[in-house]
Amino acid sequence: MAKLVLWDIDHTLMTMHGLGGDLWAVAFEEATGVPLREQASVTGSTERVILRETARL
Numbered sequence: 001m002a003k004l005v006l007w008d009i010d011h012t013l014m015t016m017h018g019l020g021g022d023l024w025a026v027a028f029e030e031a032t033g034v035p036l037r038e039q040a041s042v043t044g045s046t047e048r049v050i051l052r053e054t055a056r057l
Helices: 019-032 047-056
Strands: none
Touching: 019 047
């Protein structure tokens, strides 16, 4: 069976109206044990880069 994966790296396919940031905050705290205080820019970045840059902040 063929599968299609859409990766909306530049937010042109769908708008989440802030939900993505809320989910990121929950996931970040669960993964690190530290509340998210500031998130790196997500536009044009992969999840790996966003996590790395957010951890630096």
